[in-house]
C-alpha cells in the first residue's frame with residue numbers, strides 16, 4: 001500500500017494545479033459562469049490536448065493508464081478551482097459507461113471519440129423518483145420499423161446542455177426498479193422527439209431535463225451488460241464527486257484561514273479567538289478524515305463487489321456530510337462577506353451542495369451501506385471464549 | 387497511490403490469530419471481556435506467553451526486545467490481540483515508559499528494566515499530572531532536589547492510572563526551579579516501595595478503582611534512576627507522545643467494540659424482533675461504522691508515511707480527537723443496545739476493585755454485555771486524558787493552521 005503519488009500522478013496533479021493558477025483565476029471563472037455556454041469550449045480543447053479525458057482509464061481500455069486514482073487527482077483539483085466545464089458528465093459518467101460495455105469495435109471507437117472530447121457526451125440516466133438507485137429506469141425502449149425508440153423522461157442530466165450525444169438508459173422489460181431488462185442507448189443530441197429543458201443549478205453548472213418521445217437510439221448493451229456499464233459509471237462518478245468535494249472543502253478551509261489572519265474585530269485579528277480556532281480545528285479534522293475516506297474508496301474500487309459498493313457508499317455519506325460542514329462554516333467564519341457572489345468562498349458551499357446530491361445523496365448511500373453491513377452476533381471463535 | 391493489498395499481511399494475521407487461539411488461557415480470555423481494568427495476575431501470565439514468542443512489545447526497536455515488523459504488521463497484531471479478548475496489558479509500561487527507556491536511557495537502565503517489562507514482572511504508573519497542573523503540565527511543582535547520590539522528591543501526582551498495582555512510577559519532576567517552566571523538568575524513575583511514597587485510591591464514576599493520588603514525602607531516589615540528562619525531561623516526555631502517534635486513535639479497540647456492539651444489537655430483542663432490525667438504532671450503528679472507517683484509514687496513512695513527513699502532522703492530531711470521541715460513543719451504543727439492563731451496574735465478580743462487589747447484578751449472562759454500562763461511564767475519560775480534546779484543538783489551530 002502506498003499513499004504517495006507516482007511520477008505520473010504527480011505530473012497529472014501538477015498539470016491541473018498549473019491550469020488552475022494560470023487559466024482559471026476567480027475572475028475568469030465568474031465570467032464563464034455568466035456566458036451562454038456556461039463553460040469555455042477553448043478550455044475543453046485544452047483538456048483534450050492535456051489528455052485529461054482519458055486520465056481515468058487504463059491503457060487497455062483506451063485511456064492513459066490512470067484509473068480511479070487519476071480521476072480523483074483531476075477532480076480534487078477541479079474542486080479547488082470550482083471548474084465549470086462538464087468533465088464529470090463527459091469523461092467520467094459517459095466515458096466510464098462506455099468503457100464498461102462489452103468489448104467490440106463500436107466500443108473502441110466510441111471510447112476513442114470520447115477521449116478526444118468531441119462531441120461532448122452526457123449520461124442521461126437519473127429519473128425523478130430514482131433518488132440514486134442505479135436500477136431505477138422508467139423510460140421505455142421498444143422496436144418500431146427496425147429501430148429502437150425511447151420514450152420517457154430524464155432529470156438533471158449533468159452536461160445536458162453542452163452534450164452533442166447522450167447515453168440514455170431505457171427499459172426493455174420488467175418493472176421500474178428491476179435490475180434486469182435495462183438497455184443502454186446512444187442518442188444524437190439533435191434527434192427528433194428529444195426535448196431538452198436546460199437550467200442552471202445553484203453552483204452555476206448547466207444541466208437539462210430531457211423529455212423523450214419516440215426518440216431513435218442505437219442499442220449499445222442490454223441486461224446485465226447495460227447494468228454493469230451504468231454501475232461502473234456511477235461508481236467512478238461517486239469517486240470523482242468525493243474527490244471534488246475534498247478539493248473544494250480543503251480550499252475553503254485555507255481561504256478561511258487566511259481571512260481570519262487579516263480580519264480585525266474587537267481590536268485584534270479574528271484568529272485570536274479560541275471559539276474560531278476550535279471551529280477551524282474541527283473543519284480541518286473533517287477535511288483530513290474525508291481524504292482518508294476517499295483513499296479507502298479508491299482502494300476498494302478494484303476489490304470484490306460487495307466491499308466496493310460498501311466503501312463507495314460510506315465515502316459518499318461521510319464526504320458529503322463533512323463537505324457541507326466545512327464549506328458552510330467557511331461562510332460563517334467570513335461573516336457577511338462570505339455571503340457575497342463576488343467572493344469565492346460561498347461558491348464552495350454551493351458546489352458541495354450539488355455534489356452531495358448527485359449520484360445518490362447521503363441518505364441513499366447510508367441505506368446502501370446498511371444493506372452491505374450486516375449486524376451479527378460475534379463470530380463463533382469469540383463466542384466460544386465464554 | 388497504489389492500494390494493492392499485500393498478501394503477506396493476511397498470512398501474518400492468521401499467524402497471530404492461531405497463536406492466540408492456541409495459547410491464550412480460557413479464563414483470561416473470559417476476563418478480557420472487561421476490555422480495561424485488567425487484573426495484574428492475568429497480565430503477568432499473558433506477558434509470559436507473549437514473551438516466549440518475542441511478541442511482548444513488537445513496536446520497540448528489535449535490539450531492545452521488539453520486532454522488525456512492518457507498521458502494518460504491528461497494527462494487525464494489535465487488532466488480533468483485541469479481537470481475541472486479550473486483556474488490556476500494562477500500556478503505561480509497554481507504550482509509554484518502555485519506548486522512552488529504549489531511546490533515552492543508559493545501558494544499565496535498559497538491562498535492568500526492559501526484560502522485566504517484557505516478561506510482565508514490573509508494572510508501571512505514569513506520574514505527570516498534578517492537582518494544579520493538568521493541561522498546563524509544564525507548571526508542575528513536584529520537586530527533586532539533588533543531595534549527594536540521591537534526589538529528594540517532594541510533591542503530589544494525581545490521576546496515576548493503575549498505581550495501586552504498580553511497582554514503579556516514571557515522574558516528571560522539577561529539578562531547576564529557576565529555569566523556564568519547560569527547561570527545569572527531569573524524567574525520574576521511582577520505586578513505589580520507597581519510604582515516603584503513598585498511593586491513595588480515587589474511585590471513578592464506573593465504581594471501579596484504577597485512579598490514584600501518589601504522594602512523595604522526602605522520597606530518596608538514587609541518581610542512577612534519572613533518564614537521560616537532568617532538565618531534559620520535557621523533551622523526552624514530548625517524544626514519548628510521538629512514539630505511538632497512532633495509538634490514541636484506539637482503532638483496534640474500537641473495531642473490537644463495534645463487533646461487540648453489533649452482537650448486542652443482534653441478540654437483544656425489541657418487541658419480538660432483534661434490535662438490529664429497528665431502523666433508528668441500525669442507523670446509529672452504520673453512522674458510527676462509517677466514522678470508524680475514516681479514522682482507520684487515517685491511521686493507515688500515518689503508518690505508511692515516511693517518518694517525519696510534515697504533511698502528517700495534521701493527520702496525527704486528528705487521530706486523538708476523533709478516536710477518543712468514537713471510543714466513547716461506541717461504548718454508549720453498546721450499553722444502549724442492552725435495553726433496560728444497559729443502565730445497570732454489573733459488578734464483575736472475577737474482576738478487581740469493584741466499589742461494592744457484594745451487591746447483586748441483574749441476570750445479564752452474555753459475556754459481551756457484562757460491564758458494558760460501566761464501560762460507557764468510564765469512557766467519558768477518553769476525551770480528557772492524553773491531552774484533553776480542547777487542548778488538541780488548540781494544537782491543531784496553532785500548529786497546523788497557524789492561527
Ligand SMILES: Cc1cc2nc3c(=O)[nH]c(=O)nc-3n(C[C@H](O)[C@H](O)[C@H](O)COP(=O)(O)OP(=O)(O)OC[C@H]3O[C@@H](n4cnc5c(N)ncnc54)[C@H](O)[C@@H]3O)c2cc1C
Pocket residue numbers: 511512513514515516517519520521522544545546547548597767770771772773774775776777780
Ligand atoms: C481516567 C484518567 C486516567 C488518567 N491517567 C493518568 C496517568 O496515568 N498519569 C497522569 O499523569 N495523568 C493521568 N490522567 C490525567 C490527564 O492527563 C488530565 O486529566 C488531563 O491532562 C487534563 O488535566 P486536568 O484534569 O487538570 O483538566 P484541566 O486542565 O483543568 O482542564 C479542564 C477543562 O478545561 C479545558 N482546558 C484546559 N486548558 C484549556 C485551554 N487552554 N483552552 C481550552 N480549554 C482548556 C480542558 O480541555 C478541560 O475540558 C488521567 C486522567 C483520567 C481522566
